[in-house]
Amino acid sequence: MQFKDKSVVVTGASTGIGRAAAIAFAKAGASVTIGDVDVRAKDTATAIQADGGQAQFVSCDVTDAAQTTGLVEAALKTFGRLDAAFNNAGILPAPVPFHEVETEALNQIIEVDLKGVFHCMQAQIRHFLTSGGGAIVNTASVAGVIADPYMSAYVAAKHAVVGLSRAAAVEYAQQGIRVNAIAPGLINTPMTSQWLADPEFTAAMYAHNVIGRAGQPEEIAGTVLHLCSDAASFTNGSVVVVDGGQTAH
Template structure:
């Protein structure tokens, strides 16, 4: 098992990519803390891990609140003794409107959850990773953090920020044996795409807008996150791995 004796935190672990990642980590031997603001989803993920004999806890967490991120990390280290992997995955979308029509409050909320939370996760995880002798941080960006899309001003900006924040942290903490990478998923079968799926005109186009002509699954993204968290990626840091079926080249 690739993550035996490792302790990991996965934010947004109550559904989608976060849930698949938490389960994948547990199956590979990690002790996992599931963090999510959705208690029902978080507890469901916890139950799925325990059903297969994995070791995990769930902590309800608002990832834009620094005190709750500190508490998340403190409970994790007091429960499991250390921290080796931090997955900053929680994220949201927003209304599909032109930037001039996007409410300022909605912009702020997207930035807080998609970008500030990654900053907080890095800020408070790094000291514990140093205590553990190093580790890995994986941040969830997006295909739309690498290319623009109309009506996605805040999402584009927040996810692009994750890419550069990842590079910054990789440069700052490489000397501490901490690798920091990002993933950039394309259209993945999660709750965030429900609005697109309901659009009978757009969905046939969006769902095939990549080289593989299909959407991805959360498990496929979790496989990429597992790779970046594992020793198999020991010489990879500061990178953003596209998991988009070729969407960036389309």
């Protein structure tokens, strides 16, 4: 019960990594406020409640700054405090050669994957500055530390998430606010299910993945909880790669 009496916000928790993290936080004792555009995230809150945990769903589009402020306010209103946040909501574009990326597609990725994290962080940091501190973890990707071909817009957005995390980490460390990023490799979620169903893709991917398989969302959740916990009190501005050895290869 590492998070007993703590309150956390998780974005993008209808499925995949966010759902696994929200459930893991609740199992560790946290009250969880889930923000998502997809109403299926309500099921994540219901599953937590059915298991005896505390959770609420708040409809939240992270591209809208006012809604991310509302998410923080909802956590404070219902659970009386906010200790940590996992800014995880994201989208993945279809692979396209760099010279064919349309400006509109680039804008969409930047809106959700970068500005979404930016809005969430601003709302959370404004609160943490008044509450005495807190921990933030942002979901980047291995595409935030290396480049995957045909994913340039995503690579740019995820590199920027790493940059935002580091920038905030150095600005607010003295105020008790820690900010870290995680860089998952290939994880088995609805985002990647189409790719994982393609034997040609998986053969090529697993050849560069030392473990030789995709990760499960729960294998990311453990790292997120650690980074949000007091056990990570000296971990700040870090990018924690969780990829089965893909980028070590």
